[in-house]
Amino acid sequence: MAGDTMSVVGIGVSDLDRSADFYTRVLGMTETQRFKLPHMDEVIVGFDKGASIALMHWTDGSQQHYRANPVKLVFYVSDAKAIAERIRADGLKVTREPAPLKGFGDMLIGLAEDPDGYVVELLQQPAA
Helix, strand or coil: CCCCCCCEEEEECCCHHHHHHHHHHHCCCEEEEEEECCCEEEEEEECCCCCEEEEEEECCCCCCCCCCCCCEEEEECCCHHHHHHHHHHCCCCEEEEEEECCCCCCCEEEEEECCCCCEEEEEECCCC
């Protein structure tokens, strides 16, 4: 169908406020909505354009596995090295320093982890 798009990706987080802070303060997203549902609380964060992330924390007492799930969130950014430094300054791991990766031209690619160990990939287009 013409015009189809993805809107939101949801990830489970162990500390909703900590994750919302990471995605807004460190990665520069904006909190757009908060929901308090009978079984979970959610915070929606995103940029002006593109998909958003639903940060989900279950409150119904059900057992959840929040750490190091096999999820990768990919961000196109204007300064991958600066964001990697902000992530490190926030006490989180940068697992691959932003650098060109063979086969991707001059694109800088870096990898880090969010507060729950989700992979955050930082892609920076080469200068024109």
